[in-house]
Amino acid sequence: MADLTAPAATDQKPASGDRAARQDEPIWDIIELLFFAYRDFVTEADDVLAKFGFGRAHHRVLHFVNRNPGMKVAELLDILKITKQSLGRVLKQLVDQGYVIQKEGANDRRQRLLYVTAKGESLAMKLAGLQTARVAHALSELGPNAHEAARRFLVAIVDADNREGVLRFIARADRARRQRS
């Protein structure tokens, strides 16, 4: 099993299971599985969105507004990491078609705080339900702490610079949601 032709000094532990990770060899499996998993993760939602005349960009906006009602446009731009022109295009359609509404900020009247309508929430929850079913099914095939393991792995893949913001967003949205329910 050990590669006897390798210089002894570079001897290396097996990384996981029986897959030996040779020195400097890319971590092919995770790289590729991120592609395959993400590809399949989004397609189901895409199919539903297509029936509404929406695309993936609409989904993202709707998702994050639903998760964080009253969020500012600037916050949404920061999460999506796109330009306000790109956001404007899809946001306008969501507003025009009654999925999202904008309310003037109470303190700062320049702000247009974003909220989903009942219709918007319904679609957002439907899409979240599809993705949840996939994730729940996946986690159910794995061990009892698979959720925590997956969460920690994904957080560690996020840019160090963004990590704090991402975790803060999730925690804040969770907290707000618990209060509402």
Add this chain to the structure above:
Amino acid sequence: MADLTAPAATDQKPASGDRAARQDEPIWDIIELLFFAYRDFVTEADDVLAKFGFGRAHHRVLHFVNRNPGMKVAELLDILKITKQSLGRVLKQLVDQGYVIQKEGANDRRQRLLYVTAKGESLAMKLAGLQTARVAHALSELGPNAHEAARRFLVAIVDADNREGVLRFIARADRARRQRS
């Protein structure tokens, strides 16, 4: 800290750690982390590609051809799940600029088997190196079996229909690579 206003009847086991997963509540954290993780996972490579005048689509083609030298066009289409017209556009550029070459199949002369050139391999390995660094760093922050846990989670997210094919692809490419080295 506990939400004392919540109705007692809906009390639910904690799913993982201290995050209570209520009945029918979407698995927000994993859904969102897949978005954030994937977003950050690809941007570094995108930046390098931009300097070469390439995009994410070129990356995928180059990556999979590098991983599976001699693969058929049809196999690549099946992996990427795009149309041959979409593939054709980027493949042509990669061939014209000397990153990929096509060889007539020995058995079936209709086939155009795909190989990376030295130049193509160099770029593919550079990009894989960037992504590997991110993954390796992430895994190093986690426990010793994090690689296996991440792998199993990602495989479980893949469509059941595709799972076998994906695993076969990875195993085949790994095997071929080991033989070459």
Add this chain to the structure above:
DNA sequence: CGAAATATGTCAACATGGCTGACCTAACTG
């Protein structure tokens, strides 16, 4: 052998969703 199936390539047109650059209004802040 000849017909049909297969592997691949290509043209044209279109949709989505990124981007830059320029410019605008309304409202807040010092």
Add this chain to the structure above:
DNA sequence: CAGTTAGGTCAGCCATGTTGACATATTTCG
């Protein structure tokens, strides 16, 4: 009041996905 900030908008470009139609070479099968 001057300058900054939050947000919107117009115009145009680019990358990458789609459909549909069709062409060419090669293999396979009756």
